Amino acid sequence: MNVQTIVGLEIHVQLATRTKLFCGCKLGFGDPPNSNVCPVCLGLPGTLPVMNRTAYEYAVRTALALHCQIARFTKWDRKGYYYPDLPKNYQISQYDLPLSFDGHLEIPLEDGSAKTIRILRAHLEEDAGKNLHEGLDHSRVDLNRTGTPLLEIVTQPDLSDPAECRILAEQLQRLVQYLGVSEANMQEGHMRFEPNINLHITDDDGAEYRTPICEVKNLNSFRALERSVAYEQWRQKQQWQRDHAYTQENHGKQNRGWNDDRGETVFQRAKEEAHDYRYFPEPDLVPIEMDDAWLAEIQASVCELPLARQRRFIEHYGLSAYDAGVLTAARSTAEFFDEAVAARGPAKRVANLITQQGLKIANERGCAVGQIGISAARIGQLAQLIEDGTINASAAAAVFDTMLTDQRDPETIAREHRLIQQSDAAALAVVLAEVLAAHPQAVADVKAGGKKTKKARGFLLGQVMQKTGGQANPQIVNTLLDESLQ
Amino acid sequence: MEECTALQLRDGIARGQYKSFEVTERIFERIERREATIGAFISTFKEEALEKAARVDSNIAAGRKVGSLAGVPIAIKDNLATRFGTTTCGSKILANFAAPYDAHVVEKLEAADAVIVGKCNLDEFAMGSSCENSGLQKTVNPWDASRVPGGSSGGSAAALAAGMCYGALGSDTGGSIRLPASFCGVVGLKPTYGRVSRYGLVAYGSSLDQIGPFGRTCADAALLLQAIAGHDERDSTSIGETEAPVPDYLADLDRPIEDLNIGVAREFFEAEGLDPAVERAVREALNIYEGMGARLVPLSLPHMQYAISAYYLIATAEASSNLARYDGVHYGHRTGRPRDYLDVYYASRAEGFGAEVKRRIMLGTYALSAGYYDAYYLKALKVRNLIRQDFQAAFERVDALCCPTSPEPPFKIGQKVDDPLTMYLSDIYTISANLAGIPAISIPCGLADGRLPIGLQIMTPAFTEDRILRIARMFEAATDYHARRPELKL
Numbered sequence: 001m002n003v004q005t006i007v008g009l010e011i012h013v014q015l016a017t018r019t020k021l022f023c024g025c026k027l028g029f030g031d032p033p034n035s036n037v038c039p040v041c042l043g044l045p046g047t048l049p050v051m052n053r054t055a056y057e058y059a060v061r062t063a064l065a066l067h068c069q070i071a072r073f074t075k076w077d078r079k080g081y082y083y084p085d086l087p088k089n090y091q092i093s094q095y096d097l098p099l100s101f102d103g104h105l106e107i108p109l110e111d112g113s114a115k116t117i118r119i120l121r122a123h124l125e126e127d128a129g130k131n132l133h134e135g136l137d138h139s140r141v142d143l144n145r146t147g148t149p150l151l152e153i154v155t156q157p158d159l160s161d162p163a164e165c166r167i168l169a170e171q172l173q174r175l176v177q178y179l180g181v182s183e184a185n186m187q188e189g190h191m192r193f194e195p196n197i198n199l200h201i202t203d204d205d206g207a208e209y210r211t212p213i214c215e216v217k218n219l220n221s222f223r224a225l226e227r228s229v230a231y232e233q234w235r236q237k238q239q240w241q242r243d244h245a246y247t248q249e250n251h252g253k254q255n256r257g258w259n260d261d262r263g264e265t266v267f268q269r270a271k272e273e274a275h276d277y278r279y280f281p282e283p284d285l286v287p288i289e290m291d292d293a294w295l296a297e298i299q300a301s302v303c304e305l306p307l308a309r310q311r312r313f314i315e316h317y318g319l320s321a322y323d324a325g326v327l328t329a330a331r332s333t334a335e336f337f338d339e340a341v342a343a344r345g346p347a348k349r350v351a352n353l354i355t356q357q358g359l360k361i362a363n364e365r366g367c368a369v370g371q372i373g374i375s376a377a378r379i380g381q382l383a384q385l386i387e388d389g390t391i392n393a394s395a396a397a398a399v400f401d402t403m404l405t406d407q408r409d410p411e412t413i414a415r416e417h418r419l420i421q422q423s424d425a426a427a428l429a430v431v432l433a434e435v436l437a438a439h440p441q442a443v444a445d446v447k448a449g450g451k452k453t454k455k456a457r458g459f460l461l462g463q464v465m466q467k468t469g470g471q472a473n474p475q476i477v478n479t480l481l482d483e484s485l486q
Numbered sequence: 487m488e489e490c491t492a493l494q495l496r497d498g499i500a501r502g503q504y505k506s507f508e509v510t511e512r513i514f515e516r517i518e519r520r521e522a523t524i525g526a527f528i529s530t531f532k533e534e535a536l537e538k539a540a541r542v543d544s545n546i547a548a549g550r551k552v553g554s555l556a557g558v559p560i561a562i563k564d565n566l567a568t569r570f571g572t573t574t575c576g577s578k579i580l581a582n583f584a585a586p587y588d589a590h591v592v593e594k595l596e597a598a599d600a601v602i603v604g605k606c607n608l609d610e611f612a613m614g615s616s617c618e619n620s621g622l623q624k625t626v627n628p629w630d631a632s633r634v635p636g637g638s639s640g641g642s643a644a645a646l647a648a649g650m651c652y653g654a655l656g657s658d659t660g661g662s663i664r665l666p667a668s669f670c671g672v673v674g675l676k677p678t679y680g681r682v683s684r685y686g687l688v689a690y691g692s693s694l695d696q697i698g699p700f701g702r703t704c705a706d707a708a709l710l711l712q713a714i715a716g717h718d719e720r721d722s723t724s725i726g727e728t729e730a731p732v733p734d735y736l737a738d739l740d741r742p743i744e745d746l747n748i749g750v751a752r753e754f755f756e757a758e759g760l761d762p763a764v765e766r767a768v769r770e771a772l773n774i775y776e777g778m779g780a781r782l783v784p785l786s787l788p789h790m791q792y793a794i795s796a797y798y799l800i801a802t803a804e805a806s807s808n809l810a811r812y813d814g815v816h817y818g819h820r821t822g823r824p825r826d827y828l829d830v831y832y833a834s835r836a837e838g839f840g841a842e843v844k845r846r847i848m849l850g851t852y853a854l855s856a857g858y859y860d861a862y863y864l865k866a867l868k869v870r871n872l873i874r875q876d877f878q879a880a881f882e883r884v885d886a887l888c889c890p891t892s893p894e895p896p897f898k899i900g901q902k903v904d905d906p907l908t909m910y911l912s913d914i915y916t917i918s919a920n921l922a923g924i925p926a927i928s929i930p931c932g933l934a935d936g937r938l939p940i941g942l943q944i945m946t947p948a949f950t951e952d953r954i955l956r957i958a959r960m961f962e963a964a965t966d967y968h969a970r971r972p973e974l975k976l
């Protein structure tokens with residue numbers, strides 16, 4: 001028996017515009033209910049929507065990064081359904097002419113390979129409000145979120161397991177954060193996922209079955225996404241094993257909800273109960289025509305994308321895949337790295353300083369690495385000091401800590417703290433001669449060879465370090481030691 | 487001053503010949519006398535109006551600059567949002583609705599220092615041709631109280647015809663300004679779609695709705711249009727000033743158009759139910775134009791016969807969506823004891839909407855439903871395009887098209903209420919202009935039986951309101967139908 005999992009993903013990304021999609025209300029999170037509202041987003045009679053151009057540009061920017069075709073002519077449509085959190089009882093969306101289509105996103109798989117997921121379309125729409133079910137006999141409606149711009153991205157059914165779904169979602173989060181079009185803050189619900197899952201089963205007799213496509217609604221974490229797909233894999237197979245007539249053909253598509261506590265999906269709605277949304281062109285908004293100049297302007301705003309950047313860091317700077325991944329997780333980190341390298345910092349040293357110290361502090365403080373108090377240029381200088389042997393790695397760590405509050409250049413700081421390495425061979429030779437003279441037994445042990453050599457060498461080196469207050473350049477001392485004991 | 491036009495009144499007030507306060511007081515005296523019979527107003531604002539009038543008077547006395555309608559009493563249709571009073575749309579569902587904002591045109595009227603005396607009755611949500619569909623009150627025709635004033639802006643037209651204001655605003659989706667103008671013997675202009683901002687006009691059929699003026703004369707219509715026309719960034723469908731600048735509508739109004747070519751479509755006089763008196767009056771009007779040197783050009787608008795069908799699909803489809811928001815959840819009428827949340831919707835809407843509104847919501851919902859969309863809504867859009875092309879082709883040959891506004895003079899109250907299809911035919915001449923988005927005006931051109939007004943409709947290409955007004959003015963200058971008044975023994 002062969003079982004293939006087929007998943008397509010719908011992702012809603014909240015765009016980080018200052019104001020809503022069709023009115024001037026600000027976007028806010030956690031504000032008192034119904035405080036960011038106006039006659040337009042309340043859907044009061046006689047009001048009209050006006051498109052937020054920035055939202056449209058953000059959407060196109062994202063679509064370009066997803067290698068989508070950009071429609072030169074699009075329009076808005078009304079999607080009708082009644083729900084208390086939808087004050088007009090229709091949502092302004094895009095139906096048959098989405099602003100973009102036919103794209104793809106490459107995702108890195110856990111085995112180190114990459115997979116291309118095709119993007120069916122990406123379009124803009126307005127969010128609904130929130131129903132607050134607080135009593136048995138009534139609910140309240142908060143319309144602060146109403147009219148928030150959402151970019152809906154729909155993939156082709158190219159995903160084949162739960163991990164791929166999660167990775168795609170994570171990549172998309174990184175992408176939109178990179179592009180500056182969304183904060184993609186999961187806690188604030190900036191990203192919501194709806195996987196469409198079914199199984200293609202070929203039994204041992206060669207008969208083929210397709211289980212009913214199940215759409216899991218409204219998932220708001222990577223974990224829930226991954227778990228719900230895994231659960232559906234299991235559930236659909238179970239159900240099919242019990243009853244081979246459990247097929248898409250017989251049952252049609254269904255909607256399911258996700259119960260995070262129980263870790264299972266719950267049946268919500270069958271095909272027959274599906275809404276007829278009665279889409280039709282929104283007469284209150286004019287179609288959008290995108291000319292070359294406008295498109296070029298948006299194209300210019302697309303930065304280097306995370307995966308490309310990651311690849312550049314590996315290929316151009318020789319960083320490990322792991323380090324490159326860490327450095328490109330956030331656009332600000334990657335840009336900080338690039339800036340430090342541009343300030344003549346050796347790439348690998350810079351990478352170490354950022355990944356081992358900078359990001360640790362940034363994470364503790366919950367800020368970007370650029371905000372910990374050390375400029376990228378200073379990091380570059382510090383990396384250079386390590387590279388040319390002026391200071392050693394442990395001294396560099398100390399200098400780094402001082403630099404957090406001390407704006408002077410790292411060399412000055414190292415000098416002041418007596419952390420500059422002693423690399424003057426003649427001077428070190430004098431110290432070494434003293435050490436050798438003082439410890440004849442150790443010298444004998446080294447010369448004798450065998451078991452004790454390594455230990456004795458280490459002892460002699462340690463004595464030199466001690467005498468120089470830890471500032472001797474160990475490489476030079478080692479060379480001198482080799483020369484004297486030959 | 488009773489017989490003044492808005493323009494004459496405005497100039498008289500500006501010169502100090504009249505005081506707006508006194509004029510407004512007289513208006514309210516008349517409203518108090520006549521309104522019980524006419525029923526034109528859903529709400530009036532005597533105190534606020536007198537206050538405003540006094541303010542205008544003192545500004546004028548002090549030599550301060552005042553607006554283009556300074557001190558002129560104006561009435562507006564009650565589907566235009568106002569911060570003051572209620573905005574009912576003639577519906578029980580919004581009977582107590584107080585808008586927290588002013589419509590663009592209301593702001594414009596205020597800015598022009600007009601005195602808004604009241605808000606006028608209409609067919610519920612502007613859906614109707616007789617004003618009988620109002621969910622709140624009845625309005626009668628000032629020329630004959632047993633007849634309808636036309637709809638849907640019946641209150642605005644009746645208020646003006648009965649001398650209860652000097653100008654009025656209405657809205658026109660399929661003839662809702664022109665038909666009542668025709669029935670009440672006044673001038674009514676539906677501007678080009680996009681000429682006047684719809685912000686604050688409670689939507690019926692968004693792609694067809696347009697606000698426009700009623701006046702006793704073409705000059706008054708021009709004066710009011712001037713005050714409300716122009717771009718508004720809150721309405722994306724309102725045209726930009728660079729694409730279509732607003733001309734000075736009064737500047738050349740009295741200058742006749744030379745070498746005028748008037749198109750007369752064969753279909754105009756083939757329409758079902760064309761009353762002989764109307765046909766006579768319109769043919770007479772065409773003769774008058776010919777007498778002034780115009781050339782009558784016979785032509786055809788082959789798709790006009792489909793206009794009503796297309797209109798009742800497009801307008802109702804949009805309406806079914808536009809009116810979805812009246813659900814009892816957020817504002818407006820909410821049913822008393824809903825069984826559950828769905829019942830809030832069902833019962834609130836069942837109680838709040840009248841029969842015609844329900845009929846159109848159902849029609850529109852059906853037209854947009856899966857499986858029917860292509861056959862109905864999409865096909866209607868194609869017909870709309872063909873009608874547009876018919877007009878384009880016609881306007882390559884002629885400057886304007888002339889036809890009746892309504893196939894018959896004002897009809898009896900109750901005569902058509904039980905027969906919606908017959909009622910829909912009242913709009914047979916007016917609907918095409920909305921589908922094509924072009925301007926159209928109705929001017930008085932005769933009296934059936936010597937006492938029932940007949941309207942002449944003129945249509946011109948988009949954004950040529952200046953031309954339409956001049957053509958209308960030529961007829962007005964040559965006749966005295968505009969000066970006739972109903973005999974009101976009130």
Ligand SMILES: [Zn+2]
Nearest residue numbers: 023025038041
């Ligand atoms: Zn708002």
